[in-house]
Amino acid sequence: MTQRQIDVRNVPQGFARLQFCRALVSRVAAACLGAFALAWPASAADLFAFPVACEIGKTCFVQNYVDHDAGPGVRDYMCGTLTYDGHDGTDIRLPTIAAQRQGVDVLAAADGEVLRRRDDMPDVPLRAAPPGSLEGRDCGNGVVVRHADGWETQYCHMAQRSVRVKPGEQVKAGQPLGRVGISGKADFPHLHLTVRRHGKVVDPFAVAPREGACGSGTSLWAPHLRAALAYRQRTLLNAGFAAGPVTMEAIESGEAGAAPPTADARALVAFVRAIGLKGGDVQRLVVTAPDGQKLVDHTAEPLDRDKAQFMLFAGTKRPAAGFAPGAYTAAYTVVQGGTAVLEESFAVTVTAGAR
Numbered sequence: 001m002t003q004r005q006i007d008v009r010n011v012p013q014g015f016a017r018l019q020f021c022r023a024l025v026s027r028v029a030a031a032c033l034g035a036f037a038l039a040w041p042a043s044a045a046d047l048f049a050f051p052v053a054c055e056i057g058k059t060c061f062v063q064n065y066v067d068h069d070a071g072p073g074v075r076d077y078m079c080g081t082l083t084y085d086g087h088d089g090t091d092i093r094l095p096t097i098a099a100q101r102q103g104v105d106v107l108a109a110a111d112g113e114v115l116r117r118r119d120d121m122p123d124v125p126l127r128a129a130p131p132g133s134l135e136g137r138d139c140g141n142g143v144v145v146r147h148a149d150g151w152e153t154q155y156c157h158m159a160q161r162s163v164r165v166k167p168g169e170q171v172k173a174g175q176p177l178g179r180v181g182i183s184g185k186a187d188f189p190h191l192h193l194t195v196r197r198h199g200k201v202v203d204p205f206a207v208a209p210r211e212g213a214c215g216s217g218t219s220l221w222a223p224h225l226r227a228a229l230a231y232r233q234r235t236l237l238n239a240g241f242a243a244g245p246v247t248m249e250a251i252e253s254g255e256a257g258a259a260p261p262t263a264d265a266r267a268l269v270a271f272v273r274a275i276g277l278k279g280g281d282v283q284r285l286v287v288t289a290p291d292g293q294k295l296v297d298h299t300a301e302p303l304d305r306d307k308a309q310f311m312l313f314a315g316t317k318r319p320a321a322g323f324a325p326g327a328y329t330a331a332y333t334v335v336q337g338g339t340a341v342l343e344e345s346f347a348v349t350v351t352a353g354a355r
């Protein structure tokens, strides 16, 4: 990122504002977005690498974007609601704690110099952290990297003792900094990435958006990432089959779906966990047996409000003769206002049981 490629207008005003922004907590930081115009005609080489070693949409998912609403409301860069009040970064989520424990690298988004790091906080979800233990340490274990021309990236919620860079160290784009964790104020395993320029929060999906123009602004992501990073309101995070009722904990631990049901399983249950569902969404799960017969057809109540994440399962008890071996398919559909807005299917092969 070179100065030549960045057109910063109203610089004096911008700098005055950035001091203002710096002095305030994250709740107000979003108000500073767009405080000074920032064009981004950078070359592809200057743009950001993806900061997690994962396959977007398969092994990691964007859970929250930057909040562009200056007030108490929420608005992501597409004028959607995939954010929360004052959120100053992008949350890149792993599908389960099991995936996090296997180890997924956090990568530098661009060349730069490590400014700060923290590495000693435990990997526990927010709800399990002792009261007060996170005061001023919301980010958990993290790294701050300074790039050229006032750009800075901050990587949060990393795994305890996984940070492998030190202040003063030069890093290259794509270089591992440590691993994704669940330290600090985090309810699920993810990387929170904050991007700043001269201390002011920048949304890497929408640099210098035009006020009120949904989806305006320029992407900081390298061109090859953009199709995978295209905005999606609703995303299927987990799906599978189990031999009984499923809990959120069993999904996180990887236990749900780990052992497919066999012919003599006590039940055959299809489960899903989706993110970004909206109030009024109607979810339906249909399970079809190997002979084409509809085994389960469950339609859930319309959602009463937006859900950051939502788990649904439906199944049937074992028939007297057991489940017929073969391929069972599940179709998951989300309908909003009579229109299907998410359609996914998944399958399992049921094998003969032990008896």
Ligand SMILES: [Zn+2]
Pocket: 064, 087, 089, 090, 091, 192, 193
């Ligand atoms: Zn976050």
